[in-house]
Amino acid sequence: MQAPCSRSVHLGEWQKNYFAVASGTCTAGQKADAYRAQILRIQYARAASELSPVCAARLFKKYAEKYSSVMDSDNAETGLNNYAEDILAQARSQQSDSDKWKSGLSVSHVFRMQKVQEMMQAGRRLRDSELAPADASAVIHKAAAVSDVAQFGVCGGSADSDPRTDSARGTARTQDIPESSASLKGPQSVQPPPVTDTPKMSPAVSVPFGESVTAKSYAKPLFASVRKEDDSSPKGAGGLNVFSSDQSRFPLACEGPREGTSAPYGSGTTDAHSAPALRTAFGKTDDDSPREESGLPAFRTAREQLWAEQRRQQRAAQRAPGCSHGGVKKSLGAGRSRGIFGKFVPPVPKQDGGEQSGGVPGRPRGAGRAEAAHPVDERLKNLEPKMIELIMSEVMDQGPPVSWDDIAGLEFAKATIREVVVWPMVRPDIFTGLRGPPKGILLFGPPGTGKTLIGKCIASQSGATFFCISASSLTSKWVGEGEKMVRALFAVARCQQPAVIFIDEIDSLLSQRGDGEHESSRRIKTEFLVQLDGAATSAEDRVLVVGATNRPQEIDEAARRRLAKRLYIPLPEAPAREQIVTSLMSRERCQLSAEEVQRVVQRSQGFSGADMTQLCREASLGPIRSLQAADIATVTPDQVRPIAYSDFENAFRTVRPSVSPKDLELYEDWNRTFGCGQ
Numbered sequence: 001m002q003a004p005c006s007r008s009v010h011l012g013e014w015q016k017n018y019f020a021v022a023s024g025t026c027t028a029g030q031k032a033d034a035y036r037a038q039i040l041r042i043q044y045a046r047a048a049s050e051l052s053p054v055c056a057a058r059l060f061k062k063y064a065e066k067y068s069s070v071m072d073s074d075n076a077e078t079g080l081n082n083y084a085e086d087i088l089a090q091a092r093s094q095q096s097d098s099d100k101w102k103s104g105l106s107v108s109h110v111f112r113m114q115k116v117q118e119m120m121q122a123g124r125r126l127r128d129s130e131l132a133p134a135d136a137s138a139v140i141h142k143a144a145a146v147s148d149v150a151q152f153g154v155c156g157g158s159a160d161s162d163p164r165t166d167s168a169r170g171t172a173r174t175q176d177i178p179e180s181s182a183s184l185k186g187p188q189s190v191q192p193p194p195v196t197d198t199p200k201m202s203p204a205v206s207v208p209f210g211e212s213v214t215a216k217s218y219a220k221p222l223f224a225s226v227r228k229e230d231d232s233s234p235k236g237a238g239g240l241n242v243f244s245s246d247q248s249r250f251p252l253a254c255e256g257p258r259e260g261t262s263a264p265y266g267s268g269t270t271d272a273h274s275a276p277a278l279r280t281a282f283g284k285t286d287d288d289s290p291r292e293e294s295g296l297p298a299f300r301t302a303r304e305q306l307w308a309e310q311r312r313q314q315r316a317a318q319r320a321p322g323c324s325h326g327g328v329k330k331s332l333g334a335g336r337s338r339g340i341f342g343k344f345v346p347p348v349p350k351q352d353g354g355e356q357s358g359g360v361p362g363r364p365r366g367a368g369r370a371e372a373a374h375p376v377d378e379r380l381k382n383l384e385p386k387m388i389e390l391i392m393s394e395v396m397d398q399g400p401p402v403s404w405d406d407i408a409g410l411e412f413a414k415a416t417i418r419e420v421v422v423w424p425m426v427r428p429d430i431f432t433g434l435r436g437p438p439k440g441i442l443l444f445g446p447p448g449t450g451k452t453l454i455g456k457c458i459a460s461q462s463g464a465t466f467f468c469i470s471a472s473s474l475t476s477k478w479v480g481e482g483e484k485m486v487r488a489l490f491a492v493a494r495c496q497q498p499a500v501i502f503i504d505e506i507d508s509l510l511s512q513r514g515d516g517e518h519e520s521s522r523r524i525k526t527e528f529l530v531q532l533d534g535a536a537t538s539a540e541d542r543v544l545v546v547g548a549t550n551r552p553q554e555i556d557e558a559a560r561r562r563l564a565k566r567l568y569i570p571l572p573e574a575p576a577r578e579q580i581v582t583s584l585m586s587r588e589r590c591q592l593s594a595e596e597v598q599r600v601v602q603r604s605q606g607f608s609g610a611d612m613t614q615l616c617r618e619a620s621l622g623p624i625r626s627l628q629a630a631d632i633a634t635v636t637p638d639q640v641r642p643i644a645y646s647d648f649e650n651a652f653r654t655v656r657p658s659v660s661p662k663d664l665e666l667y668e669d670w671n672r673t674f675g676c677g678q
């Protein structure tokens with residue numbers, strides 16, 4: 001009886017929220033709150049099994065996008081991705097109880113404040129006394145760059161009239177600039193501050209100036225010689241997040257200062273894009289404002305301060321190339337998704353590409369960097385930055401390269417993997433439709449047979465971005481965060497396509513559902529199945545999941561279905577064992593004859609690859625053991641005798657196969673039932 005009741009309560013709230021948002025009377029802050037509440041409800045409903053995972057994932061995606069669109073929009077009316085506006089928007093959103101409530105933060109109040117008056121006067125005084133002609137462009141630059149501030153009439157010390165009357169007055173300002181520039185009118189105009197004392201006004205002003213407010217403002221001739229200028233100005237159309245490997249140079253790219261106008265960047269309104277144009281027009285070629293450097297105590301708005309701060313950090317970052325962190329976060333709200341790009345660490349793919357190790361030439365290892373220079377995928381917006389950093393630092397593969405030849409035997413598995421992993425990554429245009437690769441592969445077999453080794457080999461050879469995670473670390477290391485981690489993992493992988501997610505010990509992640517199952521592992525499993533199912537993955541996404549397990553029987557049937565290609569990785573046959581022994585012994589001083597190697601191979605029937613490695617290790621210790629204890633301290637390496645067959649005989653006494661025939665039977669049974677082998 002209770003379930004329908006709680007459901008109806010949810011429904012009521014849901015509907016209320018829906019109508020509130022749809023009514024069009026909501027402020028951006030209220031909308032964000034409403035969407036956040038919807039997202040929470042979806043999660044609760046999913047946890048309470050009131051919604052199917054697929055449906056919940058769809059709804060989640062939908063509302064997360066809506067939420068992000070409010071949080072990330074720099075439109076002062078509909079978004080919250082602005083600074084001072086943000087505060088006002090948030091303050092306004094608090095007045096839902098009473099529409100008559102007015103925020104104390106009004107423009108006139110601010111200017112009446114004694115401190116503000118004093119600072120403005122100080123700024124004016126200093127400007128009058130210290131402003132050298134050469135600084136004029138800097139003033140222009142600064143004022144233009146913070147043209148939003150003009151709304152409040154505080155203009156970096158350049159305001160020489162009452163800011164309240166001067167604010168955002170294009171007409172008053174254009175009187176002070178040349179005819180050509182004054183042709184800019186209305187919202188399209190960039191309004192430079194008063195520059196009557198500017199001694200030399202470049203005649204070239206008119207051309208770039210006129211263009212500076214249009215999309216052409218990025219035309220090469222205009223900016224070619226002043227690249228640095230751009231660096232200090234915000235970029236990124238629509239205020240959306242720009243994820244750049246060189247992000248530190250664009251600290252405001254994702255959260256750049258937003259203008260008082262509601263129009264987005266690039267729309268031609270007075271915005272920070274016009275700042276470079278202005279600076280160029282006035283002949284300024286240095287991105288550092290001399291004022292800022294000289295430490296003039298001019299009044300600075302929070303935004304100016306932030307901008308200056310970020311430029312300082314950006315310079316520091318350029319000085320220290322190792323530092324990969326981007327600019328400062330500007331977000332005001334806690335846990336806002338948009339903050340992540342301020343902290344995002346561009347993934348640095350492995351330097352040793354597959355080609356070097358004889359692999360298939362796939363996507364160059366450095367491709368991630370190039371991708372990173374493009375605007376970041378929307379799909380990362382809702383993830384916690386910490387998670388993304390974790391994935392980048394801990395989950396992305398960093399290991400040494402492994403080639404196919406390093407894996408002894410397993411010819412069928414290797415051929416299949418090449419077919420379903422490597423080639424589709426290299427030639428996605430051929431592997432389409434029915435030939436499309438499976439989304440999931442399961443490598444199963446006895447312990448120590450090379451499943452993890454295959455994973456490493458895929459990492460080196462496929463040319464894909466490789467994410468390697470152990471399922472047990474998902475369930476233990478990120479307790480309570482596991483499902484978020486799974487979601488983040490898949491989202492990052494989708495942004496780094498083609499990608500392979502290798503999950504070792506996948507059984508502990510996807511074990512059969514049971515009564516005693518812990519809630520958190522159930523959530524991880526559900527999230528994983530949702531991701532695997534492609535609810536959040538489009539058909540074109542080239543993200544492959546490779547799971548490895550030595551307990552395939554424990555895998556949940558739903559998961560089993562999703563890991564469509566199930567490959568048995570058996571114990572090594574005689575030729576494979578021979579290859580392991582020969583390969584390991586070739587790196588040591590060894591005097592085994594071919595015949596003795598064959599004898600070792602015969603005696604090691606039933607050994608796994610790991611057992612063979614252990615056997616060789618043990619045998620290699622034989623020559624050392626034959627030395628007197630006293631000699632060990634003094635003997636030189638070439639005085640140690642070579643490994644002989646007798647050492648293997650001794651080793652066989654202590655190293656035994658780790659897989660019992662009974663266990664082997666279970667694997668073979670499972671392979672016959674569910675495997676995709678021959």
Ligand SMILES: Nc1ncnc2c1ncn2[C@@H]1O[C@H](COP(=O)(O)OP(=O)(O)OP(=O)(O)O)[C@@H](O)[C@H]1O
Nearest residue numbers: 406407408447448449450451452453550609610613
């Ligand atoms: N086919 C093989 N060729 C060469 N070496 C192998 C092979 N199989 C196993 N080995 C050796 O055994 C070690 C362990 O192998 P690996 O970790 O891949 O086993 P696994 O199948 O993942 O085992 P588990 O199921 O216990 O995780 C490898 O580092 C390698 O030295």
Ligand SMILES: [Mg+2]
Nearest residue numbers: 451452504548
């Ligand atoms: Mg393993």
